[in-house]
Amino acid sequence: MILRNVDTSSLPKDFIWGAGTSSMQIEGGHASGDRGRCIWDALGEVPGAIKDGTGANHRGVEHIEMFETDLNIMKELSLDSYRFSISWPRVQPTGSGAFNEKGMTFYDRLIDGLLERNIQPNITLYHWDLPEDLQSIGGWANPEVVDLFSDYSAKMSARYGDRVKYWAMINEPWCVAWLGNLTGEHAPGIRDLPTAVRVAHQLVRAHAKGSQAVKSESPHVLVGSVNNLTNPMLIGSSTEENMKDLDIVDGYKNRWWMQGMYEGKYPADLVEIFQRETGIFCDENEIGDVSYGRDWIGVNYYNAEVFKGGGNGAELFPGTTSIDGAGFGEERTDMGWSWTPDGIKETLIQVSQKYPDIPIFLTENGACYNYGPSEDGKIHDVKRDEYLARYISACVDAHKSGVNLKGFYVWSLLDNFEWAWGFEMRFGLVFVDFKNKMKRTLKESALAYRDLIRSFRS
Numbered sequence: 414m415i416l417r418n419v420d421t422s423s424l425p426k427d428f429i430w431g432a433g434t435s436s437m438q439i440e441g442g443h444a445s446g447d448r449g450r451c452i453w454d455a456l457g458e459v460p461g462a463i464k465d466g467t468g469a470n471h472r473g474v475e476h477i478e479m480f481e482t483d484l485n486i487m488k489e490l491s492l493d494s495y496r497f498s499i500s501w502p503r504v505q506p507t508g509s510g511a512f513n514e515k516g517m518t519f520y521d522r523l524i525d526g527l528l529e530r531n532i533q534p535n536i537t538l539y540h541w542d543l544p545e546d547l548q549s550i551g552g553w554a555n556p557e558v559v560d561l562f563s564d565y566s567a568k569m570s571a572r573y574g575d576r577v578k579y580w581a582m583i584n585e586p587w588c589v590a591w592l593g594n595l596t597g598e599h600a601p602g603i604r605d606l607p608t609a610v611r612v613a614h615q616l617v618r619a620h621a622k623g624s625q626a627v628k629s630e631s632p633h634v635l636v637g638s639v640n641n642l643t644n645p646m647l648i649g650s651s652t653e654e655n656m657k658d659l660d661i662v663d664g665y666k667n668r669w670w671m672q673g674m675y676e677g678k679y680p681a682d683l684v685e686i687f688q689r690e691t692g693i694f695c696d697e698n699e700i701g702d703v704s705y706g707r708d709w710i711g712v713n714y715y716n717a718e719v720f721k722g723g724g725n726g727a728e729l730f731p732g733t734t735s736i737d738g739a740g741f742g743e744e745r746t747d748m749g750w751s752w753t754p755d756g757i758k759e760t761l762i763q764v765s766q767k768y769p770d771i772p773i774f775l776t777e778n779g780a781c782y783n784y785g786p787s788e789d790g791k792i793h794d795v796k797r798d799e800y801l802a803r804y805i806s807a808c809v810d811a812h813k814s815g816v817n818l819k820g821f822y823v824w825s826l827l828d829n830f831e832w833a834w835g836f837e838m839r840f841g842l843v844f845v846d847f848k849n850k851m852k853r854t855l856k857e858s859a860l861a862y863r864d865l866i867r868s869f870r871s
C-alpha cells in the first residue's frame with residue numbers, strides 16, 4: 414500500500430490535513446536565545462540523559478531563524494493546518510511575572526505567516542518545556558503551578574485568540590506524569606511514584622483550569638486535549654489476571670485522562686491503586702469545571718500498548734502483576750515500535766463511542782525512519798510512506814464506521830530533537846541536514862502526502 418493510492422474520497426470535504434511540531438524540538442533549548450531555561454535544558458546537562466550526547470546547548474533545527482522557510486514548505490505541501498506549541502519560557506521566562514514581548518512577537522509572526530498562506534494554526538500551550546523556576550517549586554506536582562499555567566493560558570488567549578481557533582492545553586499528559594516522574598526518562602528526570610501520582614492529578618486540573626482561562630479571554634475559540642490514547646493488547650494466551658492488568662493499563666493510558674478531562678471524574682480502580690501504593694487520594698472534586706475544555710478531542714496514536722502474560726507486572730503501570738511488555742508482528746520502526754494500524758481504528762471507534770458528540774482530530778501519527786539522501790539526492794523513505802498509508806486508510810475506515818473524525822496531523826513536519834534520543838531519531842516529512850546549516854529537503858513521503866492532499870481536494 415502506498416500513500417498516493419489511499420482512497421480518501423469518503424472523508425468530509427472540510428477534512429483538515431496537517432503536520433505538527435513542538436517548540437523545544439524545533440526551536441531548541443536555552444541556547445536558541447531570548448528565552449528562560451526549561452526543564453529540558455536542565456536534563457540536557459545530566460550526563461547520559463540525552464542518548465546522542467546533544468546536551469542542553471542546542472538550537473533545535475533553528476526554526477526561530479528559519480520559520481519563513483518552514484512556512485513556505487507547509488504551503489508547498491498544501492497543508493490545511495499546522496499544529497505547533499508555544500514555548501512557555503520564551504514568552505514568560507520564569508513562568509510567572511513578566512512576559513517577554515520579543516517571544517510573543519515571534520508567535521505573532523508565525524501565526525500571521527500561517528494565515529497569509531491560508532493555513533490554520535492549532536496551538537498547544539504545553540509541550541513539555543516547563544520553565545525551570547517552576548520545577549524548583551515542585552513542578553506540576555504543586556497546585557500553584559496550575560494557577561500559573563492558567564495565568565499564562567489567559568495571556569496567550571488574549572494575544573492570539575483573535576487569529577487562532579483551535580487550542581490544546583497539554584500535550585500527552587501521560588508522558589509528562591509517568592515518563593517525567595516515574596521512569597525519569599523525560600524531564601524533569603524524577604523517579605518517584607508519589608510525585609508521578611500528584612502530577613497526574615494536577616495535569617487534569619490544569620486542563621480544566623487552563624481551558625477556562627483561554628475561554629474567558631476568547632469565548633469563541635475551540636479548546637480540546639491532546640492525549641496519547643491507545644489500545645492495550647495481549648499476545649498469546651491469557652489468564653484472568655492478565656485481562657485485569659490490561660484493564661488497569663487502559664485506566665492509566667485512556668480512562669484517567671479522558672474521564673478526568675471530559676467528565677470531571679476519575680476511574681475508581683486507579684484512584685484505589687494510587688491510594689494503596691502511595692497513600693495519596695486523588696479527589697475528583699478538585700478537578701474543577703470541565704465544561705470549557707471539551708470542544709474537541711485530540712488523539713495521538715503510534716501503536717498499541719502490547720503485552721504478553723507470564724510477567725510480574727509492567728514497570729510503568731504500578732498495580733499490574735502478571736504482564737510484561739512485548740512487540741507485535743514483524744514490522745518495527747527505527748524506534749523499535751510495532752506497526753498496529755488496526756489499533757488506530759479501534760482506538761478512534763472506542764473514543765467516539767464514549768464521546769459521540771465531540772469531534773475528534775488525529776493530532777499525531779507518524780514513524781521514525783532514519784533514511785538520508787541517496788545518490789540521486791532524494792530521500793526515498795518508503796517505509797514511512799507505507800506506514801502512513803496504512804494508518805491513514807485505517808482512519809478512513811474509522812470514519813466510515815461512524816467516527817466523527819475531522820482531521821489528521823502527521824508527526825512531524827521536520828526532523829527534530831527527539832527528546833531523550835537527541836537528534837538520532839528522525840520523524841520528519843522533511844529531512845533536516847544537521848551538519849549543513851539545517852538545510853531542509855522534502856522527503857519522498859512529503860511529496861506523496863502533498864499529492865494525497867491535492868487529490869483529496871480536486
Ligand code: GCO
Pocket residue numbers: 435438584585588641713777824831840
Ligand atoms: C510525543 C510527542 C512528540 C514526539 C513524538 C515521537 O508523542 O511523544 O508529542 O513530541 O516527538 O511522539 O516520539
